[in-house]
Amino acid sequence: MKTKNAVSALAALAQEARLEIFRLLVRKGAQGMAAGELSNHFLMPPATMSFHLKELSNAELIVARRESRSIIYSANYEQMQELLGFLMENCCADNGGKC
Amino acid sequence: MKTKNAVSALAALAQEARLEIFRLLVRKGAQGMAAGELSNHFLMPPATMSFHLKELSNAELIVARRESRSIIYSANYEQMQELLGFLMENCCADNGGKC
DNA sequence: GTGATAATTCGATATTATTGGAAATATGAA
DNA sequence: TTCATATTTCCAATAATATCGAATTATCAC
Numbered sequence: 144m145k146t147k148n149a150v151s152a153l154a155a156l157a158q159e160a161r162l163e164i165f166r167l168l169v170r171k172g173a174q175g176m177a178a179g180e181l182s183n184h185f186l187m188p189p190a191t192m193s194f195h196l197k198e199l200s201n202a203e204l205i206v207a208r209r210e211s212r213s214i215i216y217s218a219n220y221e222q223m224q225e226l227l228g229f230l231m232e233n234c235c236a237d238n239g240g241k242c
Numbered sequence: 243m244k245t246k247n248a249v250s251a252l253a254a255l256a257q258e259a260r261l262e263i264f265r266l267l268v269r270k271g272a273q274g275m276a277a278g279e280l281s282n283h284f285l286m287p288p289a290t291m292s293f294h295l296k297e298l299s300n301a302e303l304i305v306a307r308r309e310s311r312s313i314i315y316s317a318n319y320e321q322m323q324e325l326l327g328f329l330m331e332n333c334c335a336d337n338g339g340k341c
Numbered sequence: 342g343t344g345a346t347a348a349t350t351c352g353a354t355a356t357t358a359t360t361g362g363a364a365a366t367a368t369g370a371a
Numbered sequence: 372t373t374c375a376t377a378t379t380t381c382c383a384a385t386a387a388t389a390t391c392g393a394a395t396t397a398t399c400a401c
Contacts, residue, residue: 146258146261146262147258149261150256150257150258150261153252153255153256153261154253154256154257154388156252156256156329157249157252157253157255157256158249158253158388158389159245159246159249160389162245162248162249162252163245165329166329166331166332169329169330169331169332169333169334170332170333170334170335170336170337171334171336171337172333172334172336172337172338173334173337174336174337177347177348178347178348178349179346179347179348182348187390187391188390188391188392189347189348189349189391190348190349190350190351190390190391190392190393191389191390191391192348193348193349193350194349194350194388194389194390194391195389196348196349197349197350198388209397209398211347211398211399212346212347212348212397212398212399213346213347213348213398214347214348214349220333223329223330227326227329227330230255230264230265230268230322230326231268231322231326232265232268233265233268233269234268234269234271234319235268235269235270235271235272236269237269237270237271237273238269238270238271238272238273239271240271253358257358257359259359276377276378277377277378277379278376278377278378281378286361287360287361287362288361288377288378288379289360289361289362289363289378289379289380289381290359290360290361291378292378292379292380293359293360293361293379293380294359295378295379296379296380297358308367308368310368310369310377311367311368311369311376311377311378312368312376312377312378313377313378313379
């Protein structure tokens with residue numbers, strides 16, 4: 144993962160509404176949730192939800208699939224793991240590995 | 243960790259300069275680095291560096307200690323671990339633990 | 342085709358974050 | 372106390388982000 148990807152993923156999560164959306168999708172696992180369901184769940188207008196889902200999608204933290212008229216979003220665990228790894232990369236390397 | 247703390251930590255890291263500062267401090271371990279050293283290392287005016295260090299400090303991702311005229315900053319690994327845990331909390335709980 | 346439903350894009354407004362020079366504060370050395 | 376060094380705070384300009392109604396696009400059922 145490159146710094147710019149990490150910044151984009153962190154920025155996507157650094158917003159209360161989006162962080163809660165992402166955490167709900169993390170709970171839901173592979174089944175995911177439709178945009179409209181999320182919009183109802185968080186009592187948020189569809190346009191606002193759509194904006195947030197796009198931010199998370201652009202950062203590749205969630206993925207979308209169409210199912211009939213609905214668009215289902217689910218968490219992308221691989222991207223999340225990469226982000227966590229990036230943040231702790233070379234931890235204490237310049238201090239003999241002592242943290 | 244509460245959502246608001248997590249948002250504050252993520253926002254602190256969601257900025258290219260600050261992410262690089264944090265990652266350098268993660269490498270440095272407990273010895274840390276002085277504000278001025280960081281300012282030189284990143285070719286950034288002291289006022290700008292000070293602003294970024296304050297953001298990271300407010301999020302408790304780094305801690306400061308005075309050593310003579312210098313202020314030494316170092317990564318706060320406990321806070322980082324809490325953040326990582328928060329992001330993956332209850333992973334797939336609503337899907338029978340299958341990710 | 343038409344109508345209903347699901348979601349996104351557009352556009353205007355409001356809010357918040359970033360930058361860095363100049364001034365202020367804190368420490369140490371002579 | 373005076374001077375030099377290290378860092379922070381103040382302030383104003385600029386840039387980036389969030390919100391959401393209205394218009395648009397996509398899918399399905401009849």
